[in-house]
Amino acid sequence: MATEKIYERDVYRTEQTAAITSLEPVENGFLLTLDKTIFAPSGGGQDRDKGYINAFHITDIYEKDGEIYHKVAVKKGLWFPKTGETANLLLDWNTRFSNMQRHTGEHILSGAFYELYKGVNKGFHMGDDYMTIDIDSEEPVTWDMALRAESYSNKVIWENLPVTTLNIDKREDAKDIPLRKALTLLEDIKIVCVGNPANPADCVACCGTHVAFTGEVGIIKVYKAEKNKDLYRIYFDAGRRAYEKLAVIYEQAQSLGVHYSTQPENIFDRILAREEKEQAVRNRLYNLTQSIIKERQKEIESSMASGTNVFTYNDLPLNDLVKIGNGLTSVIPLVLVIIQEEEKAALLFSDGKKADCNKLVKDTAPVFNGKGGGNKESARAFFTTLDNLMTFVDALNKHLR
Numbered sequence: 271m272a273t274e275k276i277y278e279r280d281v282y283r284t285e286q287t288a289a290i291t292s293l294e295p296v297e298n299g300f301l302l303t304l305d306k307t308i309f310a311p312s313g314g315g316q317d318r319d320k321g322y323i324n325a326f327h328i329t330d331i332y333e334k335d336g337e338i339y340h341k342v343a344v345k346k347g348l349w350f351p352k353t354g355e356t357a358n359l360l361l362d363w364n365t366r367f368s369n370m371q372r373h374t375g376e377h378i379l380s381g382a383f384y385e386l387y388k389g390v391n392k393g394f395h396m397g398d399d400y401m402t403i404d405i406d407s408e409e410p411v412t413w414d415m416a417l418r419a420e421s422y423s424n425k426v427i428w429e430n431l432p433v434t435t436l437n438i439d440k441r442e443d444a445k446d447i448p449l450r451k452a453l454t455l456l457e458d459i460k461i462v463c464v465g466n467p468a469n470p471a472d473c474v475a476c477c478g479t480h481v482a483f484t485g486e487v488g489i490i491k492v493y494k495a496e497k498n499k500d501l502y503r504i505y506f507d508a509g510r511r512a513y514e515k516l517a518v519i520y521e522q523a524q525s526l527g528v529h530y531s532t533q534p535e536n537i538f539d540r541i542l543a544r545e546e547k548e549q550a551v552r553n554r555l556y557n558l559t560q561s562i563i564k565e566r567q568k569e570i571e572s573s574m575a576s577g578t579n580v581f582t583y584n585d586l587p588l589n590d591l592v593k594i595g596n597g598l599t600s601v602i603p604l605v606l607v608i609i610q611e612e613e614k615a616a617l618l619f620s621d622g623k624k625a626d627c628n629k630l631v632k633d634t635a636p637v638f639n640g641k642g643g644g645n646k647e648s649a650r651a652f653f654t655t656l657d658n659l660m661t662f663v664d665a666l667n668k669h670l671r
């Protein structure tokens with residue numbers, strides 16, 4: 271015997287008594303069928319309802335041959351249902367209503383893409399963080415087009431249009447209905463129309479649960495539009511979920527606004543302006559560093575003597591010190607050593623003929639717990655203490671004398 275599906279004619283019923291028509295013990299509970307139910311199984315891309323039977327949590331709902339099966343989690347010994355017994359059904363209304371808002375929202379947005387661009391929804395996914403529809407469109411769907419569809423959809427919501435479900439026995443009975451998508455079922459078809467069925471905002475076959483008036487959807491927000499194979503994937507949400515996400519984002523924008531001393535709607539411009547200033551500072555720093563490098567090179571060149579020349583510069587990072595030495599290799603008498611004390615590093619430079627910097631580091635640094643390397647013209651050695659570094663430099667001095 272088929273279950274009477276109350277949710278199909280009264281989507282707002284949250285409580286109901288029903289007679290148990292069959293039961294089967296399963297792991298951690300029972301599988302029940304009822305003479306009638308307010309719980310919808312998964313369908314139309316929409317997840318199943320949540321709720322309770324005699325205050326026991328429903329863990330699965332599915333339909334088979336017109337019968338709705340409810341899997342109920344019952345701790346051993348707490349309840350042993352009997353066929354014919356009356357059970358109390360309680361729907362998790364928050365979850366259901368959110369599903370109804372989202373599902374109806376999907377119809378409205380799909381209808382908007384169809385109305386505005388003749389784009390056809392070829393795939394629907396309802397996830398935890400967002401929903402997606404895959405639009406088949408000749409014209410590439412841009413972000414601006416998606417925003418226009420969003421705006422159109424929200425107008426449909428504010429018009430508070432009726433959402434009606436037409437029950438059609440046979441496919442040919444639907445031939446005069448302006449459907450967005452061709453029917454795939456032959457009989458017992460449910461067609462959901464948003465607005466006046468003679469001239470609807472959307473009309474399509476669907477077996478999910480929907481609100482009675484579009485105003486209940488509250489809001490539709492598009493998050494992203496991107497190309498997905500041959501289709502255009504639109505990420506969006508509707509109703510409470512959309513509001514909750516926007517509220518979180520606004521909270522972030524509000525904090526950023528305080529941080530940047532501006533209104534949330536001006537943050538982007540403020541960040542761009544700050545980046546521009548930062549870039550100018552970086553450019554100035556680069557130019558200043560280049561002048562310092564040139565000055566240091568002049569200073570070293572004018573004071574270099576034969577043998578090992580040692581200079582210490584702690585005000586520039588290693589990469590800039592390397593530039594100083596690399597620019598001098600052709601004029602170095604034997605070896606130039608630049609020390610950076612903070613990094614406990616010694617940079618060695620030579621013309622690559624009279625001395626081999628890499629070999630000097632590889633042979634000598636390990637003796638003083640140092641390591642490093644490079645090539646003939648340039649090498650770097652790092653030490654664990656400044657003492658080790660200085661002893662290494664002394665040893666080099668003596669070795670190269």
Ligand SMILES: [Zn+2]
Nearest residue numbers: 314373476478
């Ligand atoms: Zn639907």
